[in-house]
Structures are given as C-alpha cells and as structure tokens.
Amino acid sequence: MTDAPGKPRTTIVTLSRSAGVSTSTVSRALKGDPSISPAMRARIVALAAEAGYMPNIMARTLSSGRSGLIGLVLGPATNPFYAMLLEELVRQAAAKQQRFMIIHAGAGPIEDSTAEALLHYRVDGCLITSADLSSRAADVCARNGVPVVMINRIPREHASAVSCDNAEGGASLARFLRAGGHRRAGILHSGAGSSNGIERERGFTEAFDKDGARTVFRYDARSVYEGGYAAGEAIVAMPANKRPDCLFAVSDIIGMGAMDAIRAKGLRVPEDISVVGFDCIPDGARPHYAITTFRQPVAAMVRRGLDLLAARIGEPKLPDESVLLRGEIVIRTSARQAAGGGEVAD
Amino acid sequence: MTDAPGKPRTTIVTLSRSAGVSTSTVSRALKGDPSISPAMRARIVALAAEAGYMPNIMARTLSSGRSGLIGLVLGPATNPFYAMLLEELVRQAAAKQQRFMIIHAGAGPIEDSTAEALLHYRVDGCLITSADLSSRAADVCARNGVPVVMINRIPREHASAVSCDNAEGGASLARFLRAGGHRRAGILHSGAGSSNGIERERGFTEAFDKDGARTVFRYDARSVYEGGYAAGEAIVAMPANKRPDCLFAVSDIIGMGAMDAIRAKGLRVPEDISVVGFDCIPDGARPHYAITTFRQPVAAMVRRGLDLLAARIGEPKLPDESVLLRGEIVIRTSARQAAGGGEVAD
DNA sequence: TCGATTCATGCAGACGTTTGCGTGAAATGA
DNA sequence: TCATTTCACGCAAACGTCTGCATGAATCGA
Numbered sequence: 001m002t003d004a005p006g007k008p009r010t011t012i013v014t015l016s017r018s019a020g021v022s023t024s025t026v027s028r029a030l031k032g033d034p035s036i037s038p039a040m041r042a043r044i045v046a047l048a049a050e051a052g053y054m055p056n057i058m059a060r061t062l063s064s065g066r067s068g069l070i071g072l073v074l075g076p077a078t079n080p081f082y083a084m085l086l087e088e089l090v091r092q093a094a095a096k097q098q099r100f101m102i103i104h105a106g107a108g109p110i111e112d113s114t115a116e117a118l119l120h121y122r123v124d125g126c127l128i129t130s131a132d133l134s135s136r137a138a139d140v141c142a143r144n145g146v147p148v149v150m151i152n153r154i155p156r157e158h159a160s161a162v163s164c165d166n167a168e169g170g171a172s173l174a175r176f177l178r179a180g181g182h183r184r185a186g187i188l189h190s191g192a193g194s195s196n197g198i199e200r201e202r203g204f205t206e207a208f209d210k211d212g213a214r215t216v217f218r219y220d221a222r223s224v225y226e227g228g229y230a231a232g233e234a235i236v237a238m239p240a241n242k243r244p245d246c247l248f249a250v251s252d253i254i255g256m257g258a259m260d261a262i263r264a265k266g267l268r269v270p271e272d273i274s275v276v277g278f279d280c281i282p283d284g285a286r287p288h289y290a291i292t293t294f295r296q297p298v299a300a301m302v303r304r305g306l307d308l309l310a311a312r313i314g315e316p317k318l319p320d321e322s323v324l325l326r327g328e329i330v331i332r333t334s335a336r337q338a339a340g341g342g343e344v345a346d
Numbered sequence: 347m348t349d350a351p352g353k354p355r356t357t358i359v360t361l362s363r364s365a366g367v368s369t370s371t372v373s374r375a376l377k378g379d380p381s382i383s384p385a386m387r388a389r390i391v392a393l394a395a396e397a398g399y400m401p402n403i404m405a406r407t408l409s410s411g412r413s414g415l416i417g418l419v420l421g422p423a424t425n426p427f428y429a430m431l432l433e434e435l436v437r438q439a440a441a442k443q444q445r446f447m448i449i450h451a452g453a454g455p456i457e458d459s460t461a462e463a464l465l466h467y468r469v470d471g472c473l474i475t476s477a478d479l480s481s482r483a484a485d486v487c488a489r490n491g492v493p494v495v496m497i498n499r500i501p502r503e504h505a506s507a508v509s510c511d512n513a514e515g516g517a518s519l520a521r522f523l524r525a526g527g528h529r530r531a532g533i534l535h536s537g538a539g540s541s542n543g544i545e546r547e548r549g550f551t552e553a554f555d556k557d558g559a560r561t562v563f564r565y566d567a568r569s570v571y572e573g574g575y576a577a578g579e580a581i582v583a584m585p586a587n588k589r590p591d592c593l594f595a596v597s598d599i600i601g602m603g604a605m606d607a608i609r610a611k612g613l614r615v616p617e618d619i620s621v622v623g624f625d626c627i628p629d630g631a632r633p634h635y636a637i638t639t640f641r642q643p644v645a646a647m648v649r650r651g652l653d654l655l656a657a658r659i660g661e662p663k664l665p666d667e668s669v670l671l672r673g674e675i676v677i678r679t680s681a682r683q684a685a686g687g688g689e690v691a692d
Numbered sequence: 693t694c695g696a697t698t699c700a701t702g703c704a705g706a707c708g709t710t711t712g713c714g715t716g717a718a719a720t721g722a
Numbered sequence: 723t724c725a726t727t728t729c730a731c732g733c734a735a736a737c738g739t740c741t742g743c744a745t746g747a748a749t750c751g752a
Contacts, residue, residue: 011708022732027710037730057466058413059708061404062737069467072448077429078628086423086432090451094460099467102418102446106433114440120403121415121445225632260634282424286571288606288634357738368702373740383700405738408707697750706740713733720727 010051019047030055061122070309071118071126072100073137075152076107079223079253080281081296085129085151088302096306100127103137115140125309127151128159132193147312151305152296154195155322160312162304164327166196166278167203169294170248172329173276174207176292177246180337182274185209186217186244188231188254194223197250200278204248217244221254228257235273236265245273246335252277252284255291259334274335290332297325356397365393376401407468416655417464417472418446419483421498422453425569425599426627427642431475431497434648442652446473449483456482465490471655473497474505478539493658497651498642500541501668506658508650510673512542512624513549515640516594518675519622520553522638523592526683528620531555532563532590534577534600540569543596546624550594563590567600574603581619582611591619592681598623598630601637605680620681636678643671 012030016023021040029036029044047053061067070093075082093100101121104110115136118126126141126148141148142158155161177185185208190197209215219234221227228249235243235258249255255277259269269275277284280295304323312318331337358376362369367386375382375390393399407413416439421428439446447467450456461482464472472487472494487494488504501507523531531554536543555561565580567573574595581589581604595601601623605615615621623630626641650669658664677683 009708012710013708023709024711024733025731027708028731031710035730040730054462054465056408056468056708058404058407058468059737060710062402062408062739063708063710065710065737067404069447077423077432078426080424080426080429083423083426083429087452090448091454094450094457097459099463100448101415102436102448104440105436108437111440113443116400117445119400122402122404225629229633257632260632264633283571283629286575286603286606287610355738358740359738369739370703370741371701373738374701377740381700386700402738405707406740408709409738409740411707694752695750696752697748699746699748701745701747703742703744705742707738710736712735715732716730718727718729721725722723 010053011056012053015044015047015051015053018051019044065122066313067122067124068097069099069101069121069123071103071121071123071137071141071146073103073110073126073128073130073135074105075130075132076223077105079251080283081251081253081279082129084281084298085302088298089127089129089306092299092302092306096310098306098310104130107132110136112136118146119144124313125149127305127309128153145316147309147316149305149309149312151301152196154199155320158320160308160321160323162301162308162323162325163196164294164296164301165324166199167206169278169296169327169329170200170203170205170250171207172203173248173278173292173294174204176329176331176337177248177274177276177335178208178213180246180274180335182246182336183213184216184244184246185214186219186231186235186247186273187215188219188221188228188247188249188258190223190227190250190254191220194250197223200250201248208248215244216242221249221257223251223254225253225257228254228259229261230257232258232261233265236262236267243273247273247275249275249277252279252281252291252293255293255334256284256289259289259291270334270336276335280330285332289334291334292332293330294327295330296327300325356399357402358399361390361393361397361399364397365390411468412659413468413470414443415445415447415467415469417449417467417469417483417487417492419449419456419472419474419476419481420451421476421478422569423451425597426629427597427599427625428475430627430644431648434644435473435475435652438645438648438652442656444652444656450476453478458482461486464492470659471495473651473655474499491662493655493662495651495655495658497647498542500545501666504666506654506667506669508647508654508669508671509542510640510642510647511670512545513552515624515642515673515675516546516549516551516596517553518549519594519624519638519640520550522675522677522683523594523620523622523681524554524559526592526620526681528592528682529559530590530592531559531561532565532577532581532593532619533561534565534567534574534593534595534604536569536573536596536600537566540596543569546596547594554594561590562588567595567603569597569600571599571603574600574605575607576603578604578607579611582608582613589619593619593621595621595623598625598627598637598639601639601680602630602635605635605637616680616682622681626676631678635680637680638678639676640673641676642673646671 150161219231284291496507565577630637
C-alpha cells in the first residue's frame with residue numbers, strides 16, 4: 001500500500017504510541033474533548049505539531065459520516081457575476097475550514113454521473129448558484145437527504161435559499177427610471193428558466209406600468225452579452241416613435257451588450273435611450289459603461305448561505321428557510337435622472 | 347452513526363449478502379477484475395444497478411490510497427481567461443470521472459491551512475493555473491510527493507507544466523504589428539510575478555525591436571482592466587511625438603482597458619494607436635473592442651494538463667515534463683494591418 | 693487415472709478515525 | 723473510614739473498501 005516505506009505517515013496511532021496513551025485519547029485531545037485533562041491535551045497537541053500530524057479526512061469521514069466537503073454547482077463562470085460569487089464563496093468557506101468539491105460550472109446541464117459524485121464523496125451539503133431552474137443535482141440531494149441551499153435562486157422543494165430581493169430591486173430601478181421621466185420601457189429578460197429574471201421583471205413592471213407609463217418591448221437576451229447586443233440592434237431598428245425610451249436589463253451583462261449595440265448603431269446612451277442593469281458586476285463600472293444598476297449584497301448572501309447550510313448539516317431536520325437580502329441601487333450615468341437628483345439609494 | 351435506521355445504505359456488504367458471495371468478489375466484479383467469471387460479474391453488476399449501489403469513495407480512498415480528487419488552484423476568476431479555463435477544466439475532468447476540490451480562487455495568496463487541505467483530503471494530484479509565480483500549494487505538494495501540473499505557467503521544481511508558446515505568440519503579434527508599419531511599441535505588462543507575461547514580452551521584443559523599430563514605453567498594468575485603463579490615460583497624456591504607435595498588452599483584459607481609455611480621451615483605435623492583446627477572451631471579440639489577439643489553445647492545454655497529471659498519478663516517478671502548445675493569432679480590427687493583408691495565422 | 697496447472701472465489705487484515713461504554717483512581721460527602 | 727460520585731482515560735467495534743494469500747474445483751497433460 002505505502003510504496004515509500006521509508007516515510008511512515010504520522011497518524012493517530014503513531015502519536016498514541018509516542019505519547020504512551022490510547023488512540024481514543026489522542027483523537028479526543030486533538031478535537032478538544034472536555035473529558036481530556038488540560039495537561040494531557042497540551043502534551044498531545046505539542047507532539048502532533050512536532051510530528052507534523054495531518055488528520056486523514058477520509059478515515060474521519062468513514063467513521064463519523066462527515067466529510068467537510070460541500071458540493072458546488074456554479075453557474076456559467078463566464079458571467080462575471082458568478083466569478084464574483086465563486087471568489088467570495090471560496091474565500092469564506094476556506095475561513096471556516098470547509099472545502100468545495102466542484103460539481104459543475106457553466107451553462108450546460110449536469111450529467112447524471114456528475115451529480116452522483118455528490119453521493120460518492122459523501123458531501124455534507126450542496127450549494128447551488130446556478131440561476132437555471134432545473135437541476136439534476138438538487139434532485140439527487142433531495143432523494144438522499146443531503147441538505148442543499150441555493151444562492152441567487154428562489155428555493156424549490158427540499159432546499160433553502162438566499163437571494164437578494166429581486167422584485168424590490170426591479171421596482172427600485174423602475175422608480176428611478178420613472179422619476180427620470182421615462183415612460184416607455186423595454187425589458188431585456190433572460191427567458192422563463194431564470195427565477196431571478198422573472199422576479200426582477202415582475203418587480204419592475206409593477207412599479208413602472210402605471211400612470212400611462214408602460215412596457216413597450218420585451219426581448220429574450222439569454223443572460224449573455226450577445227443577447228443584449230442583438231436586443232440593442234433590434235431596438236435601434238425600430239421606428240423612433242415606437243422605441244422604448246429606457247431599457248431594463250435583468251442583468252448587467254445584457255445591458256452592456258445593449259449599450260454597445262445602441263451606440264454602434266448611432267444612438268446615444270443615455271441621451272436617446274437610458275439603460276439600467278442588475279448585479280453590479282465590476283465590468284459595468286468601467287467608464288465606458290458606467291451602468292446604473294442594482295447591487296446584490298454578494299458577501300452577505302454568501303455568508304448567509306454558508307450559515308444556512310452549516311445549520312442544516314448539523315441539524316438535518318431544520319425546516320427549509322428562504323432569506324431575502326436587501327440590495328441597493330447604484331446610480332451611474334447610463335440612465336438620465338431627474339434634475340433634482342432622483343431617488344436616493346434606500 | 348446512521349441516524350436514519352430505516353434506510354440502510356447499500357454497500358458492498360449488502361450486495362455480497364444478497365448475491366450470496368463474499369465482499370471480495372463483489373469488489374472485484376464491480377471493477378472488472380479478470381479473475382471473476384463473466385457470469386458472476388454480470389449477476390453482481392445487475393444487482394448493484396438494481397439496488398442503486400454507490401461506492402463510498404472515502405472507504406476506497408482509505409483502503410487504496412487513491413481519492414480521485416484533484417486539488418485546484420485557480421487564478422483570479424474575475425479575469426475571463428480563468429473563467430474559460432475553469433469551465434473547460436470542469437467539463438473535461440467530469441468526463442474522466444475526476445473531481446476537483448477547489449483550493450483557491452482569486453488573486454490573493456493561499457493561506458497555509460488551505461494548502462494543507464490538500465493533504466488532509468489526500469488529493470491524488472494538484473492543478474495550478476494561477477499565473478502568480480509564488481505558490482504555497484506547490485510547496486506543500488512537493489514536500490509530500492503529490493504530483494502537480496501547472497497550466498498557463500512555466501514549470502518550477504517538482505512540477506510539470508503546459509502552456510502555450512507565449513514567446514512565439516508575442517513574436518507573432520510583433521511581426522504582425524511591424525508588417526502593419528508600426529515602429530514604436532508600448533508594452534502593457536503585468537509585473538515581474540507573471541511568467542507568462544515575461545515570456546510574451548520577451549518574444550515580442552525580440553521580434554519587434556529591430557531595424558529601428560523599438561519599444562518606447564512600458565507600463566505595469568497588473569493584469570487588470572483598470573491597469574490597462576490607467577496605462578491608456580498615461581499614453582494619451584504623452585506628447586504626440588513621444589507616443590507609441592502601437593500597444594502590446596500581455597493580456598486582453600489589459601488591452602481592453604487601454605482601448606477604452608484611449609478612446610475616452612479622444613484618440614482613435616486603431617487609427618491613432620493600434621492595440622493587440624493576448625488570450626482571446628470572449629469579451630475581446632465584442633464589436634466594441636474587436637481586439638486583435640493571440641488565442642491560447644485552452645481545450646488542448648487542459649487536455650494535455652489532465653493527461654500529464656493522470657500519468658504522474660499512475661507513475662509518480664515520471665520525470666517532470668513541460669509542454670508548449672502552439673496558439674494562433676486572431677486578427678480583428680484593433681490594429682492597423684498592411685494593405686496586403688498582413689501575416690496569416692499560422 | 694493421477695499429479696500439476698489454472699481458475700474462480702473466499703478469508704481476513706488493513707486503511708485511520710470516531711465513539712459508546714467500561715473502568716480504575718481520585719475526589720467527595722457523611 | 724467507607725460508599726458514592728466524578729474524572730480521565732482505555733477498549734474495541736465500526737465505518738466500507740481493497741488486496742495478498744489461501745483454497746477448493748475444474749482442467750490439463752501424460
């Protein structure tokens with residue numbers, strides 16, 4: 001088994017021998033069990049440190065059932081929002097001694113064999129950030145009692161979720177646009193599969209479509225830049241009196257595409273058409289875009305999500321919970337605003 | 347241990363009982379050991395499928411030493427290049443039944459406790475994609491005989507590596523620029539920490555600085571958009587007769603920042619200044635940028651990297667290997683080219 | 693027909709930890 | 723001083739899989 005007999009890994013057994021105690025004592029001492037005397041604990045800890053002892057998680061998992069691994073299903077990382085999410089997740093998880101096994105990244109569907117890896121490795125829980133509504137991984141978890149929490153998605157059966165208040169975000173943007181004098185909205189959505197997009201649009205529409213203001217255009221931009229670009233082209237091609245005077249993109253990446261297309265075709269943003277997005281991805285802050293958007297509280301969402309998951313790993317019977325975090329509008333220059341300054345970020 | 351006594355997981359023991367054979371036979375049958383008769387194997391496989399048997403990787407690892415897990419150290423995912431790499435890695439690894447445990451993502455340094463997780467989980471190998479020269483994870487692996495391969499980096503002690511021929515890429519771009527009549531280059535590099543950037547610049551300079559053509563400007567853009575933007579501003583601020591007539595950005599993201607700044611300050615790209623980048627990230631293809639660049643063969647790099655790693659997992663004594671893959675120039679419109687059409691992608 | 697191979701399978705120990713239960717000694721109370 | 727509680731620790735089984743070795747049966751050659 002060990003092909004390098006010269007270097008016998010230091011294990012609990014090794015330690016127990018050199019300390020002259022039992023393996024149980026070592027095990028308990030190392031994890032701070034109160035039934036071990038302080039003196040003994042100190043001695044063992046010192047020994048372990050000196051020997052460079054590294055617990056074998058596999059053995060621990062086998063024995064205790066806890067792997068410390070969390071399965072991660074990530075959305076398309078090429079959307080900067082998911083990249084942000086990933087970095088934040090990894091950062092916070094590492095601080096809590098939790099590790100991610102990455103199950104999926106990207107837009108495509110998850111293969112069955114991939115989802116089953118969750119079970120093979122006995123992940124303690126599963127985190128799903130994909131906005132996509134269907135999810136094989138969630139099914140597998142549900143069937144096997146693995147707690148799952150979703151970040152940036154509305155929940156589903158057997159799952160907790162944390163997301164930002166998408167409807168309120170949409171409404172906030174709508175109010176901002178109305179205050180800026182806009183009356184004819186165009187909505188660049190992301191299809192029926194995205195719970196986020198749906199909520200955002202709902203909130204937007206409810207706040208925008210009143211007093212004669214209304215939505216005059218909708219386009220499925222599939223959450224990608226190219227989709228937004230195509231939408232922008234379509235809008236510029238419309239007769240001027242039919243065109244929307246403002247655009248609500250359910251994600252920044254779409255809005256950026258639309259802005260580029262609109263400008264490339266000779267119209268101005270925001271003079272001719274205002275554009276607002278959602279997510280507050282770093283790219284949107286570039287001077288070229290300076291897109292007015294709604295910031296999701298990513299760090300807080302991640303923190304809450306990890307907490308939710310940890311709680312359910314400890315106590316599987318906990319009922320599903322769904323938390324909504326408040327985001328904030330960030331006003332830049334891609335949309336005209338009321339002379340007085342318009343709505344203040346609440 | 348099992349808190350849900352109602353659902354006894356089906357294990358090899360379960361199967362062996364219902365098949366009336368020993369656990370050894372089941373184990374061997376399931377992995378296609380030739381010493382098991384075809385009839386027996388078929389019977390067991392059928393039984394396993396019916397019972398929905400899922401091997402417990404933790405137990406397997408404990409016994410055999412192989413976890414099937416690969417540690418992954420990812421560069422800053424907010425750079426689209428790493429996002430591409432991530433998606434490709436996950437896709438290809440999944441197809442080979444390999445899983446990634448993600449050790450790190452982002453620009454910051456790796457904490458010791460994080461790097462040690464590699465050992466805790468007994469990863470079979472480690473993949474490092476960060477361009478950063480120093481790497482705690484690599485040290486840990488080296489000390490413990492865990493094979494590591496680096497993608498998109500030049501190798502170091504105890505590591506294999508696969509990257510694209512960065513120097514040739516730089517040279518290729520330089521030839522293209524020279525053919526387009528450029529004589530005064532500006533280089534937007536990424537500091538001394540990036541082996542890629544250094545190689546790219548070296549190749550570029552060797553091919554560009556001759557016959558009177560030369561490099562007149564260098565700027566550390568730190569591999570981020572903002573760095574490129576600042577560089578662009580600096581360039582525009584230079585007296586016209588001192589300015590470079592073309593810019594080589596060691597990565598697209600930098601070049602894009604520079605383009606935006608140059609245009610924002612009233613100069614034109616490519617009419618006043620040509621810009622070329624490196625990586626061929628999706629964002630660079632947008633009409634707004636259409637940046638001429640050098641495409642790294644990401645899929646091939648990932649494939650080779652995974653192969654290299656698999657080989658070393660199987661045969662740890664294998665000497666380090668370092669493979670260079672050829673990329674290709676992709677010509678768009680961010681740089682003026684010779685009337686005749688210039689260099690053809692080779 | 694019999695010993696020598698080959699074949700298919702079983703036995704049992706090992707991998708490193710965890711944990712319920714048991715136990716001797718020290719501490720406590722009367 | 724003795725019975726009782728508390729304390730600190732050890733015992734041993736269990737987690738699920740792998741694998742070197744042994745074993746009985748079937749096949750082979752002569």
